[in-house]
Amino acid sequence: MADGPGPRLSGATDSADADLGLATRAVRGEVNAQVQLWGRWSRWVAAVVLAHKPRRAELEDLLQDVAASFVSRCHEVRDPAALRGWLRTVATNAARASGRSESTRRAHEPAIRLVREHGQRERAPTEPGERVAASDQSGRMLELVNRLPDGYREPLLLRSVRGMSYRAIGEVMGLKERTVETRIARARRMLRELMAQGGGAGALPGGAEPSATVKEGDA
Amino acid sequence: MNPEDRDVLFSRVIDGEATPEDWTALRALASDDASVWSELAALQQDHADLSAEVALAGEIAARTELPVREHLSDRMSHRFRVIGGWGGWAAAAAIVLAWATGMTGGVAPSGGSGIGGAQTAGLGPNTYQVADPDDALQLYLDKGTEGGRVIAEMPAKVLLEARPSPTGSGYEVMYYRQILERAIVPDLVGLGVDDAGQPTAVPVAVPAGSL
Numbered sequence: 001m002a003d004g005p006g007p008r009l010s011g012a013t014d015s016a017d018a019d020l021g022l023a024t025r026a027v028r029g030e031v032n033a034q035v036q037l038w039g040r041w042s043r044w045v046a047a048v049v050l051a052h053k054p055r056r057a058e059l060e061d062l063l064q065d066v067a068a069s070f071v072s073r074c075h076e077v078r079d080p081a082a083l084r085g086w087l088r089t090v091a092t093n094a095a096r097a098s099g100r101s102e103s104t105r106r107a108h109e110p111a112i113r114l115v116r117e118h119g120q121r122e123r124a125p126t127e128p129g130e131r132v133a134a135s136d137q138s139g140r141m142l143e144l145v146n147r148l149p150d151g152y153r154e155p156l157l158l159r160s161v162r163g164m165s166y167r168a169i170g171e172v173m174g175l176k177e178r179t180v181e182t183r184i185a186r187a188r189r190m191l192r193e194l195m196a197q198g199g200g201a202g203a204l205p206g207g208a209e210p211s212a213t214v215k216e217g218d219a
Numbered sequence: 220m221n222p223e224d225r226d227v228l229f230s231r232v233i234d235g236e237a238t239p240e241d242w243t244a245l246r247a248l249a250s251d252d253a254s255v256w257s258e259l260a261a262l263q264q265d266h267a268d269l270s271a272e273v274a275l276a277g278e279i280a281a282r283t284e285l286p287v288r289e290h291l292s293d294r295m296s297h298r299f300r301v302i303g304g305w306g307g308w309a310a311a312a313a314i315v316l317a318w319a320t321g322m323t324g325g326v327a328p329s330g331g332s333g334i335g336g337a338q339t340a341g342l343g344p345n346t347y348q349v350a351d352p353d354d355a356l357q358l359y360l361d362k363g364t365e366g367g368r369v370i371a372e373m374p375a376k377v378l379l380e381a382r383p384s385p386t387g388s389g390y391e392v393m394y395y396r397q398i399l400e401r402a403i404v405p406d407l408v409g410l411g412v413d414d415a416g417q418p419t420a421v422p423v424a425v426p427a428g429s430l
Contacts, residue, residue, distance in 0.1 A: 046280035185230035
């Protein structure tokens with residue numbers, strides 16, 4: 001027991017070869033390959049956006065931005081093997097850019113509120129997109145995940161996407177499999193302790209601060 | 220086992236990545252402390268809850284289509300602007316016309332050329348010459364029309380992409396052609412989603428004469 005969990009053989013059966021073949025065609029500008037890749041990757045792209053977007057940003061809008069960048073700029077990627085990491089960067093940047101616009105919007109919040117009060121009443125969400133937006137605000141787990149330090153949120157959310165193995169997450173994030181595994185385990189522990197605290201706005205367990213950043217490559 | 224190794228062990232179990240050694244370690248841990256199982260159950264539930272919330276986001280992502288058409292349209296506009304810059308609009312128009320006549324000139328009837336290398340399909344009086352893909356397509360159109368399966372080929376071909384030819388001469392165009400077919404089927408089904416959110420075939424009732 002003192003040795004802890006033993007080495008794990010990767011049982012992940014992600015279709016990296018198929019993805020690479022499609023990526024090779026996609027960066028050449030083949031539309032069909034781009035569409036197929038987007039179909040295979042868009043779910044984890046959503047998880048990346050969720051990990052970095054500000055709370056009030058619209059996921060659907062951000063995904064459309066990312067999709068537009070993917071189709072218009074993926075030919076700029078020279079190494080097809082780097083396409084996945086490139087797309088993750090595009091998604092991260094889109095989410096962070098919306099955070100910057102969110103700061104600007106907050107500066108004008110009083111004016112916006114005034115307009116809203118004099119305008120129509122806000123209606124209940126009915127469409128899937130609206131449900132997710134609402135879930136962003138009321139989904140308890142995502143609320144708590146948002147309080148985890150940078151570097152922990154993304155691997156945890158990616159692992160919540162069905163079919164994403166530690167290896168696949170490592171390829172997306174440019175991390176070693178073992179690092180991914182450790183971060184997910186720590187994130188789960190922190191999340192559990194936040195739950196135990198009732199999700200209040202206290203310090204994160206283990207002394208980690210909500211704003212703490214984990215450098216890529218750190219375990 | 221230190222706390223970090225313990226967390227990793229639990230995480231592997233939750234993710235279905237535990238090895239036989241991991242399970243042995245977990246049982247040993249639980250034999251000393253039965254609360255391990257409830258802790259594991261709580262972590263598993265957290266994972267399930269989070270996965271459900273992320274799946275909702277994935278649903279949106281799956282519905283987000285790549286703006287391929289808009290992008291291709293932009294690229295074509297840009298390309299024609301470039302062509303126009305080279306030789307004026309007349310040159311641009313000539314190139315489009317060359318492509319159009321080359322692609323919409325239809326398929327030459329089979330049997331006329333009898334070029335060497337042709338293969339024959341069938342035997343006896345109904346012998347067809349299939350010298351190239353155009354012959355093969357024409358054969359399919361003819362036979363399909365005879366049998367009632369093919370109604371017509373749509374006159375417009377849809378351009379997907381155009382770029383300078385790799386040979387340096389002319390342009391390489393990618394397009395798809397549309398052929399209208401008919402078929403008799405016993406049932407109509409559409410793609411729906413079951414209670415678990417999985418894609419599933421759903422019968423579709425169409426009143427007579429509504430299509």
